[in-house]
Amino acid sequence: MRAALVCLLAIIHREALRFVSQRGRFLAAIVRPLVWLIVFAAGFRAALGLSIQPPYQTYITYEIYIVPGLCGMIQLFSGMQSSLSLVYDREMGSMRLLLTSPIPRWWLLFCKLFASTIISIFQVYTFLAIAGLLGIGFSPSGYAAILPALILNGLMLGALGLLLSSTINQLENFAGVMNFVIFPMFFLSTALYPLWKMAEASIILRDICAFNPFSHGVELIRFALYGQVDWIALLWVVFAFAVFLFGSLWGYDPSRGMVRRKA
Numbered sequence: 001m002r003a004a005l006v007c008l009l010a011i012i013h014r015e016a017l018r019f020v021s022q023r024g025r026f027l028a029a030i031v032r033p034l035v036w037l038i039v040f041a042a043g044f045r046a047a048l049g050l051s052i053q054p055p056y057q058t059y060i061t062y063e064i065y066i067v068p069g070l071c072g073m074i075q076l077f078s079g080m081q082s083s084l085s086l087v088y089d090r091e092m093g094s095m096r097l098l099l100t101s102p103i104p105r106w107w108l109l110f111c112k113l114f115a116s117t118i119i120s121i122f123q124v125y126t127f128l129a130i131a132g133l134l135g136i137g138f139s140p141s142g143y144a145a146i147l148p149a150l151i152l153n154g155l156m157l158g159a160l161g162l163l164l165s166s167t168i169n170q171l172e173n174f175a176g177v178m179n180f181v182i183f184p185m186f187f188l189s190t191a192l193y194p195l196w197k198m199a200e201a202s203i204i205l206r207d208i209c210a211f212n213p214f215s216h217g218v219e220l221i222r223f224a225l226y227g228q229v230d231w232i233a234l235l236w237v238v239f240a241f242a243v244f245l246f247g248s249l250w251g252y253d254p255s256r257g258m259v260r261r262k263a
Contacts, residue, residue, distance in 0.1 A: 002097070004107055007103050018085065029078060029125055030127055041063040065194075068218050069189070069218050070191070071128070072191055072214060078119060079117075079161040082119075086162070109249065117155050124150055138225050152234070155241050160181075163248040166250075199221055219233040
């Protein structure tokens with residue numbers, strides 16, 4: 001137990017140092033959603049009408065609607081960037097040393113996953129603080145209530161990144177694979193538009209968005225901001241996390257996984 005705790009703290013410390021040294025990564029994580037919030041939301045405000053739907057009790061502006069989706073965007077990019085570091089570590093050989101330690105492999109991967117989730121939560125709260133300065137704020141209880149939702153969503157997206165990284169042998173291939181994951185997951189979700197709006201365009205698109213686990217992660221955050229729980233979204237996020245985590249553990253298993261020659 002002591003060794004496992006030391007391992008967890010060491011990996012968190014390592015990821016925190018890496019994050020602090022990469023200032024561009026932090027700025028990109030904050031500027032990207034702010035551009036959507038300030039520029040795109042202002043343009044869509046007049047064109048997109050939003051009906052009253054849970055968890056909202058009244059009509060809201062488009063800026064308020066997309067804030068949970070932008071929080072999810074931050075965690076999505078953070079999870080994928082953390083996975084990118086795994087591919088880099090594997091190419092440099094440092095990951096081989098890590099995975100051959102006496103600590104169980106599954107715990108090492110979970111520590112990496114948990115560390116990336118903590119970093120993504122810090123980024124989300126920084127974004128929410130800036131959004132509050134811009135006049136888009138929520139209740140203090142809402143800011144506290146989203147913490148469990150952010151943890152679950154961060155773990156799910158981080159596990160997806162781990163699963164994808166287990167299939168990539170070279171760093172050069174990572175960007176292409178991510179483009180086929182990040183952008184479809186973000187745009188085919190409820191981050192930017194509600195499901196009923198998608199249904200007006202295409203029932204198939206609506207069904208894809210409803211099946212997308214990222215949509216459920218966004219809705220989990222959205223309801224939590226108002227002190228509510230979307231139980232369907234919660235169950236879906238937990239289920240997706242379990243599937244992605246199992247797949248990543250299988251992928252990093254040297255006897256069965258797809259990176260056995262690299263790890």
